[in-house]
Amino acid sequence: MKTKPKLLKWAGSKSQVSDRISPYLSFDQVYIEPFCGSAFFFFDNSPSVSYLNDLNSDLISFFTHTRELPDEVWSYYDAIPVEEDAFYDARAKYNELSDCPEKAGHFVYLNHFCFNGLYRTNKAGQFNTPYGGRQKPKKKLSKNDFRQFSQALKPAHLTSKDFEDFLDQLKPDNACIYMDPPYFTNDERVFGEYGPNTFKNKDLERLFEVSLRLASRNKIVVSYKNCSEFSDIFQEYIVGDISVTRNVGGFAGRRKSEKELVAVLGG
Ligand SMILES: C[S@@+](CC[C@H](N)C(=O)[O-])C[C@H]1O[C@@H](n2cnc3c(N)ncnc32)[C@H](O)[C@@H]1O
Missing domain, CATH: 3.40.50.150 (Vaccinia Virus protein VP39)
Structure with a gap:
């Protein structure tokens, strides 16, 4: 299958x-x-x-880093707790980081836990979608999910x-x-x-x-x-x-x- x-x-x-x-x-x-x-x-x-x-x-960098280093990207994603303060800290960090696996881990974390998964930015290009974690609790994805994604992207x-x-x-x-x-x-x-x-x-x-x-x-x-x-x-x-x-x-x-x-x- x-x-x-x-x-x-x-x-x-x-x-x-x-x-x-x-x-x-x-x-x-x-x-x-x-x-x-x-x-x-x-x-x-x-x-x-x-x-x-x-x-x-940032989307394409996320694909590229996850394809090359799925375990590393997953470990950055997995390390961020699913709660509001951690979300806003991660969002601030994401806007400071330049292209790297850590940024890719933040990208997927923000995508999962921001409001409706929207990639919204201000005019300066800074990601500013608010926390969406109160909408419904979401389970984190596993390292294996990232490995399968990486494989599919090859x-x-x-x-x-x-x-x-x-x-x-x-x-x-x-x-x-x-x-x-x-x-x-x-x-x-x-x-x-x-x-x-x-x-x-x-x-x-x-x-x-x-x-x-x-x-x-x-x-x-x-x-x-x-x-x-x-x-x-x-x-x-x-x-x-x-x-x-x-x-x-x-x-x-x-x-x-x-x-x-x-x-x-x-x-
Ligand atoms: C409707 S979404 C595509 C959804 C996609 N079919 C999927 O399966 O998720 C449109 C995409 O176009 C991208 N986009 C916007 N302007 C663009 C442009 N001038 N050239 C290339 N991509 C652009 C956006 O970043 C966005 O990801």
């Missing part, structure tokens, strides 16, 4: 709707996620050749760039590319859901242009909020919709069901 390790909770992860999106994807060719987040489909399907990219460099190529730079440099050919960008929003309160460089309207246009350029030699699957900004641009490529339940900006009690559209180009 395939191991499906899951270390992260990530806003917008497709775990709940995987059976609706999977049929559009193919994992027996080169598999690419330019907005990988927790890389749900990668871990669920173990493609043999894959490229995972995300603009959030075949992946990992980078942290803007999606367009990443794809321009990679020049994919005969690949399946799953694009799962953040929702564009005008709501200032959700600023920073994925860090300071959130997705803007012009990025949606860039996404379309890049997708169109690559579609002659690759299959591109894009999922996005059902909104006029998306449907106007991708209109002729939309193949269906799916219902998703979202935490709106991570605010308590603001979960709602909404539709996402799926567009397919090329293939």
